[in-house]
Amino acid sequence: MKVPVYIQIHNRIRKEIELGKWTVGERIPSERQLAEDFNVSRMTLRQAIQTLVDEGILQRQVGSGTYVASSKVQEKMSGTTSFTEITEGQGKKPSSKTVSYHTADPSMSEIEKLKLSDGEQILRMERIRYADKQPICFEVTTIPIKIVDNLDKNDITSSLYKALEDKAGLKLGSASQTVSAMLASEKIATLLNVKRGSAILRLRQITTLDDGTPFEYVRSQYAGDRFEFYLER
Known part of the structure; x- marks a missing residue:
């Protein structure tokens, strides 16, 4: 490809x-x-x-x-960040809209973050995540094809973690996350229905299986006035 x-x-x-x-x-x-x-x-x-x-x-x-970019201070956050679980935990109804969903050759960054071998392909999907129908974040998720080969699109886009555990028999491990601030680009402003240049919280997350194998690389951009991260020590 x-x-x-x-x-x-x-x-x-x-x-x-x-x-x-x-x-x-x-x-x-x-x-x-x-x-x-x-x-x-x-x-x-x-x-x-x-x-x-x-x-x-x-x-x-x-x-x-x-x-x-210069290096930034990183804050360790506990557990994996599941938008569905966070939203439901606050008594709101989560939903999502798939913007794109396709198999592709990985970029250098994706190869590095997911520790891919030569010739491996990935599934790359872009979604808008909602809470009570209000757009909260735009998310780009990359997953090695071999991890989700036996799952269908609905499984992956509705609740990936649940599908991996219940249908693929895999056990989730840990996640490393970095959070930083940025301004909304024209594209993000349109997708999240905010003004261009508005405050955006950017989350980058690499999630692993229990054996340490990275299976997910997520780049999310949250509307700064609609979402906050809570750190528990």
Whole structure:
């Protein structure tokens, strides 16, 4: 399967950062310049940059540009973050809308986070998550195909964790999570029905099975005025 152009650009920019072409805190060239350098459309380049921003590799500064992200303080959170369980625990009804759902070749970041072997494919799905019909977060989830090969789409999109335990016979392990702040892009503002530039809480989570095998890499963006994380020590 051919790797989407924006993922190819994502991989090349990330590789150049790793090789030291741009260092932490350094501003990268403008989207116009990069689009010319890579000979792609501004829309394709913007999609690649946004993916790197969502992963925490780059960060945007309004009115200034896009920079290689600096390291941030990380807060350990207890347990896995299941949107369904959190929402139901607050007496609200969870639901979701699938924006995209397809098999694909993984990006460099997905290979790294999920410890994939050469040639492995992934399932990548994008969803809007709701509580009492109000949009709360936009979520991009990547799962190795071998993990969900025997599950159907409804199992995966409705309650992945429950399906893995009840139908696949797998036991869940732990999750590592990082939370940071960002501003809503035009796409996220439209999907979550907030103003562009509104405060967004970004969660990146890697979830493992009980044997330590990573099976899920999630990048979520929560409307800052509708959701908060509670840390328990």
